[in-house]
Amino acid sequence: MTFRFNNLYSLTLAVCLIPLLWLLIDTAFDNLGPNPIQALHIRLGDWSLRFLWLTLAITPLQTVTSWRGMTEYRQLLGMYAFFYATLHVLAYLLMDHALVWSVIGVDIIESQYIWFGVLAYIIFFSLALTSPKWAKKRMGKNWKKLHRFIYLAAGAAIIHYYWQLKGNLAEPLFYLVIVCLLLGFRVLVWVKNRQLTRLMIPTGLRSPVFAEKQVMLETIREPQVNELERLDESGTQHQHI
């Protein structure tokens, strides 16, 4: 894991703990309303989702702006999404169910919305496990493949959120719009890259200009990976796609 203690990074690290602090204060002052267990549980889940959206927003942000070097912030926000998701799961098991496994078992088996929560959490868990830099290096190409599952986790998390509601769609719809925008942006970049490929590599001329074009394509298609490689402070050899 990277621990570059510049000011902004430390600040972000601290700010991301505010929701938890706020929750602890509300709990201490009995400010969680008539159903405090559910309120605590749901607020933790909400924060996990919010950090997930923030995590997913980093790459498009890097692409549209000229800002670079946000990879470690993406990692930080992702880890916070996992952190709040873990607290959410623990609140469910400990606070709501007091670890009565027979009741928990039935609840999970019969509640479809929980299945999607479990799926999202398993993905989160494996992504968090492979989040450190050494894991990234060791996994090579597979790391990116694995971490693409974040989209599946995002979808599962929305269904998890939406299916426990009795029918009020406003907030999950808002989240759905965010995810569609974030995903849509990536699809757009991908389509554009494909078009560029066609334009830039006319048939017949493929071999002479290939090397040059590939460098150009890489810059457009995978800005975050390039960034990552450039930022790699360990000085080891870059992996090429």
Next chain:
Amino acid sequence: MIIKTKKDIPGSEITDPLVFKKRRQIIKATLATMLTGGAISSAFANSTLPVWGDLPKSPVANDSLTVTPAEITKNYTNYYEFSFNKKEATSLAQNLITDPWSVEISGEVEMPGSYYLEDILGQQTLQEYVYRLRCVEAWSMVVPWVGFSLASLLKMVKPLSSAHFVKFTAVYQPQTMPKQLANAMLEWPYVEGLRIDEAMHPLTILAVGMYGDSLPKQNGAPLRLVVPWKYGFKSIKTIVKIELIKRAPITTWNKFAPNDYGFYSNVNPAVAHPRWSQNSERQLGTSFFTPRRQTELFNGYGNQVASLYSGMDLRHFF
């Protein structure tokens, strides 16, 4: 709080029980007015005495239940006419106009008509009914309702033998109910229904109060249904119309999502909602790390009501 001091109490020599119950406060208020010159209304507004006080407990209710603190019951209620958020609904519900209130009783009855709530109350014996309320959202609370049996009201209007179902309609008041004004989500006004034998069951009541006091607006004032063995949404609030009809009425949640919310909607831990389990429930008022309560068939009222459904497949008729 409704204080009836006007003279137009319709067609009844019986003292309005609200006034009757508050007679001491009226005397106090009058004295206070004489002493301080203040307005009567402010004296009433400041009064904290409950309207009904200690009523006889109904023998049909189970008094071994631990009553949920009133503050929880008053602040945790679904009222989609006002908002889909419980907290917001509670504050917006204060705009509801509940005075005057009359209930239309019609359909397959000998004596259809529109009845003032005061007149209905004048003829009914109020009792306290301590019931567990189990919400379809998998939480429960124990509420000491003040009310009277629906059967005794229905008997007054003499149902015909053709009355097989009872349809209840809630108030349509879009000027105070934002979700009605916006025509949001459900079809308004809210409609609920019972089979006639369910409606005539001694556990089925119409409530006008809780915790010895009048019903708070967010909890369904001035008149609501309470059917303790069914999920909470069956217990319709702010009733303006009761119709006795031949065929099963189309009820609001059932129409909105027929696979999720059945007409019967009896509390049943074995029949899960399509998206969540109904096996256990969070009892409100319990602290952190307290296990959930195991939900009981018919919400624990099986001894009294199971016979209504004998021979029926409860999985099919959920």
